[in-house]
Structure formats: C-alpha cells, structure tokens
Amino acid sequence: MGLKSKTMEIVKYFEFKFNKNLGQNFLIDENILKKIIDAAELDENSTVIEIGPGIGTLTQEMAKRCKKVVAVEIDKNLIPILEETLGNFKNIKIIHSDALKVDFNKIIKEENLENVKVVANLPYYVTTPIIAKLLNERVKISSMIIMIQKEVADRILAKPNTDEYGTLSLLCQYHCDIKKICKVSPNCFVPPPRVESMVIRLDIRDQKRVEVLDEELFFNIIKSAFNMRRKTLSNSLKSIANEDILLKALEELSIDPKRRGETLSIEEFAKLSNILSKQKS
Known part of the structure; x- marks a missing residue:
C-alpha cells in the first residue's frame, strides 16, 4: 500500500x-x-x-x-x-x-x-x-x-x-x-x-557568520532598518543613535546615509553595529 x-x-x-x-x-x-x-x-x-x-x-x-x-x-x-x-x-x-x-x-x-x-x-x-x-x-x-x-x-x-x-x-x-x-x-x-x-x-554555526560586540544592538539595527523598508538609513535608524553619531558612523564605513536597509549586507550591518556599540560604551 x-x-x-x-x-x-x-x-x-x-x-x-x-x-x-x-x-x-x-x-x-x-x-x-x-x-x-x-x-x-x-x-x-x-x-x-x-x-x-x-x-x-x-x-x-x-x-x-x-x-x-x-x-x-x-x-x-x-x-x-x-x-x-x-x-x-x-x-x-x-x-x-x-x-x-x-x-x-x-x-x-x-x-x-x-x-x-x-x-x-x-x-x-x-x-x-x-x-x-x-x-x-x-x-x-x-x-x-x-x-x-x-x-x-x-x-x-x-x-x-x-x-x-x-x-x-x-x-x-x-x-x-x-x-x-x-x-x-x-x-x-x-x-x-x-x-x-x-x-x-x-x-x-559554532561561530556566528559575523562578529558583533552587542548582539542585541545588532538585531535592533536590523529591525529598525527593515521596519519601514522605503526609508533611508538616516531616517530609519533615528531611534538607534542621534543623527550626528549615526552619520559619522556611516561615513566611517563609506555607507551612503541615503541607502536603504535592504541594500546592506550582513557584514555591513555588523560593522555599523560595532561602531555604534563603541560609541555607547
């Protein structure tokens, strides 16, 4: 059968x-x-x-x-x-x-x-x-x-x-x-x-795909970036860091603040998270 x-x-x-x-x-x-x-x-x-x-x-x-x-x-x-x-x-x-x-x-x-x-x-x-x-x-x-x-x-x-x-x-x-x-x-x-x-x-994975200093911040950045997909990073991440710190971090990484979250690789999200994490500490 x-x-x-x-x-x-x-x-x-x-x-x-x-x-x-x-x-x-x-x-x-x-x-x-x-x-x-x-x-x-x-x-x-x-x-x-x-x-x-x-x-x-x-x-x-x-x-x-x-x-x-x-x-x-x-x-x-x-x-x-x-x-x-x-x-x-x-x-x-x-x-x-x-x-x-x-x-x-x-x-x-x-x-x-x-x-x-x-x-x-x-x-x-x-x-x-x-x-x-x-x-x-x-x-x-x-x-x-x-x-x-x-x-x-x-x-x-x-x-x-x-x-x-x-x-x-x-x-x-x-x-x-x-x-x-x-x-x-x-x-x-x-x-x-x-x-x-x-x-x-x-x-x-035994080791995560990217190394992040603050995992909670890393995923908060990701969630904020995709919460309103049509918004630019400079707008969608306002709740994560003040504008000056955010723009400075994006400039350090050569990321255009007018880009949207959907364009960032996991490596770019990790680097951004790590810079902002150091700014907080």
Missing part, C-alpha cells in the same frame, strides 16, 4: 477532521519523504525533535534510523492516532504541547538527548516564530531540516537588494549555514495547500 493510501486509510479509520487553523497538511509523497530523511543524515547516535508529527509518517521513518525521536504535537485529536501508529516504537516520545510554549532545552536535558536535530514539516502559520524561537533561545541542536512554505524559504535564503531580503534572512544567515534541498508541489500533501513548499537544511 502506498503512502497516500495508508494516510487516507488512517484518516478515515480515526474519522480525523483536518484543522485549517493549525495548518494541517500531511505528506503523501514517498520521494519527498526520502529526501527529508536523506537530508537529515540520521544514524544510531542521532536524536530528533519533530514539531508537528501529524499521523507519524515521518516520525516512524526517523525512529528506524536514530536513537530517539521526541515529537511535539499541539492537536489533541492527533494524540490517540500517534499512540496507535507509533505504538510499536520504544524510542519515540510524544509530547502534547504548543511548540511555541515549549522549553526545548529543558526537554533536551530531561530526555538526555545528544546530537539533536530538528526535523519537521512545519505548519505554515507558525514557521517564522518557531525558527526564531529555536535560534533566539539558543536551543542545543546541530541542525534543522524543515519543510516550509517556499515563500518563507526564499526569505531565509535571500540576498541584499531583493524584495525577500529582511530580518528573517539575516537572523538565519547569522546563526546558520543554509542549504536548499528540494521544492515540493502542493500535490504531495493531503489536503493540498495553496502554495508551493520547500525543504531546507540549516546547520547551526
């Missing part, structure tokens, strides 16, 4: 109703499933945190290859299904909780997880908040292999001077090395979403 038939049989047997508010789209393409598994590079020493396991399709395949899988599922209606479909696996733990409220580092410690990877088909409506949470909270993981909306993947991968380039691009590129795995058609899911998806891999 194919993956699509198995999925529909389980959905029918448990009389499961898809919840649009939770962005539930179950993967039914075996080729894409294999690509995710291959990209995760799991072995007997790996442990996995999965966010949004659905009916456990990906969970089962990962449990066959790694030491342990901890699956976090928000929908109470999926818990009895997961307990049934994953019941034969002793190395899977199901946690019924909202991933945005979970203390992942606490789970990693309590479950004694090592060499941890996040592997997930992330619900579209929480994709950006979950990625930001994992990075900002310094969750002790080595990588994320995630299937997300293609539009969000494009933003993560974006370069300066593009419409997609923004705070998410810089957050991910600061913390991670990023690799595109594959595009995924809506027909690979049930029910099919209205948009294309993409699988990407983010490897957490």
Whole structure:
C-alpha cells in the first residue's frame, strides 16, 4: 500500500477532521519523504525533535534510523492516532504541547538527548516564530531540516537588494549555514495547500557568520532598518543613535546615509553595529 493510501486509510479509520487553523497538511509523497530523511543524515547516535508529527509518517521513518525521536504535537485529536501508529516504537516520545510554549532545552536535558536535530514539516502559520524561537533561545541542536512554505524559504535564503531580503534572512544567515534541498508541489500533501513548499537544511554555526560586540544592538539595527523598508538609513535608524553619531558612523564605513536597509549586507550591518556599540560604551 502506498503512502497516500495508508494516510487516507488512517484518516478515515480515526474519522480525523483536518484543522485549517493549525495548518494541517500531511505528506503523501514517498520521494519527498526520502529526501527529508536523506537530508537529515540520521544514524544510531542521532536524536530528533519533530514539531508537528501529524499521523507519524515521518516520525516512524526517523525512529528506524536514530536513537530517539521526541515529537511535539499541539492537536489533541492527533494524540490517540500517534499512540496507535507509533505504538510499536520504544524510542519515540510524544509530547502534547504548543511548540511555541515549549522549553526545548529543558526537554533536551530531561530526555538526555545528544546530537539533536530538528526535523519537521512545519505548519505554515507558525514557521517564522518557531525558527526564531529555536535560534533566539539558543536551543542545543546541530541542525534543522524543515519543510516550509517556499515563500518563507526564499526569505531565509535571500540576498541584499531583493524584495525577500529582511530580518528573517539575516537572523538565519547569522546563526546558520543554509542549504536548499528540494521544492515540493502542493500535490504531495493531503489536503493540498495553496502554495508551493520547500525543504531546507540549516546547520547551526559554532561561530556566528559575523562578529558583533552587542548582539542585541545588532538585531535592533536590523529591525529598525527593515521596519519601514522605503526609508533611508538616516531616517530609519533615528531611534538607534542621534543623527550626528549615526552619520559619522556611516561615513566611517563609506555607507551612503541615503541607502536603504535592504541594500546592506550582513557584514555591513555588523560593522555599523560595532561602531555604534563603541560609541555607547
């Protein structure tokens, strides 16, 4: 029996109703499933945190290859299904909780997880908040292999001077090395979403991409620069530093104050942040 038939049989047997508010789209393409598994590079020493396991399709395949899988599922209606479909696996733990409220580092410690990877088909409506949470909270993981909306993947991968380039691009590129795995058609899911998806891999860097003296200031500058994209740097960064200090810093870096935030590279943001940080201290 194919993956699509198995999925529909389980959905029918448990009389499961898809919840649009939770962005539930179950993967039914075996080729894409294999690509995710291959990209995760799991072995007997790996442990996995999965966010949004659905009916456990990906969970089962990962449990066959790694030491342990901890699956976090928000929908109470999926818990009895997961307990049934994953019941034969002793190395899977199901946690019924909202991933945005979970203390992942606490789970990693309590479950004694090592060499941890996040592997997930992330619900579209929480994709950006979950990625930001994992990075900002310094969750002790080595990588994320995630299937997300293609539009969000494009933003993560974006370069300066593009419409997609923004705070998410810089957050991910600061913390991670990023690799595109594959595009995924809506027909690979049930029910099919209205948009294309993409699988990407983010490897957490031991050293951040750029060195900054004050990380909070660095990201405040980025947020201010993109808060109103059409504004010039001299206008958008007024809340960060007074005009004289800001203009002097930009001149030192040979950055035209009339440039917009979307034109600056991560290296330029870092240099600007470091100069302004020294001015504050």
